[in-house]
Amino acid sequence: MSQSIPAIPATISRQPAKPDPRDMGLSPLIDDPIAAAGYDYMIDASQAFYPIGTADYDQKRNQVVLNARTADWLYRRPDPADYVCPAEARPVLHRIGERLRLDQLDEAERVRAILQYCYDGFRDDFPMPFGDEVYVLNAREEEVLKLGGGQCEDRARVICCLCQVAGLPARIVASYPCIDASQNYELQGGHALNEIYLQGRWAMFDSLVDLQFIRPDGVLAHTWDLMKDASLVDIQPCLHVARADLPVTHRTYYHQNIAGPRVITLAPYRATWVDRYDWRWISATDPQIQARLARRLDEAKRIVREKVEYS
DSSP states (O other), X not given: OOOOOOOOOOOOOOOOOOOOGGGBSSSOOOSOHHHHHHHHHHHHHHHHHSOTTSHHHHHHHTOEEOSTTTHHHHTSOOOGGGGOOOTTTSHHHHHHHHHTTGGGSOXXXXXXXXXXXXXXXXXXXXXXXXXXXXXXXXXXXXXXXXXXXXXXXXXXXXXXXXXXXXXXOEEEEEEOOEEEGGGTTEEEOOEEEEEEEETTEEEEEETTTTEEOBOTTSOBOOHHHHHHOTHHHHTOGGGGOSOTTOOGGGHXXXXXXXXXXXXXXXXXXXXXXXXXSXXXXXXXXXXXXXXXXXHHHHHHHHHHHHHHHTO
16 A cells, blocks of 8 residues: 655755765775674675676765764755756666656655555566576666566665656665674674655655655654664554555664664765666676675674674
């Protein structure tokens, strides 16, 4: 059952200072050693699969860590001109927009239509012929839809592009995993979501479960809202999802990915950047890469264990 998107009051335009370079890029300064261990492992994992020249690598090169130092700059009003995507740049995605009649909808309706399409509506346009076992990395957005929707980071890129086709600024939220000492030092969390700028404010959405968070004042929450007050996860009625069968225990998943000792970043991604990237498909099951990552994860767990036991 679809949910309506509440109105969002406009924010006051500000010109905050650009973040310190230490809060940006592949190797930001991370004060919490436990968060740093999970982040460093995930960056190593990402670079093992996504070399220089790929969209994922570029996304992490351009990311900014979301914290008290950077929040004002990250939540400034975007320039709509930066997000224009002409039809000739992405004709397949524009045809999807035409089928969804995005030009006939207001901002909130466009966001809802795009989220529901990326949740499962795309399967009507792109029936999956290969079976669910296909797991391909580094597919461009049109290919992601044909391959069954991909992983969270793939679908986050699709949402960015479709939003820009519809005239809406959008960007990628990366929640890096942490190594949880209370769970036998297992890797916990890790997710990619989106923030979309509508009705004068950035708001966070998750297409994998067609989710939005709403604050007690009725305003859509962005990622920084949830980082400052993780109790917002608990007060969501049914988490505002289209899937009526989503268990309430799924709230734990968002606590893992928003609260706790972890790194969260925001990164730009433009539909018009498609020609700058290397889109060769990459196997997610390469045994040499998997063995390397297993060794790297063991090292990250050792670092966290030492920090916990000797602190």
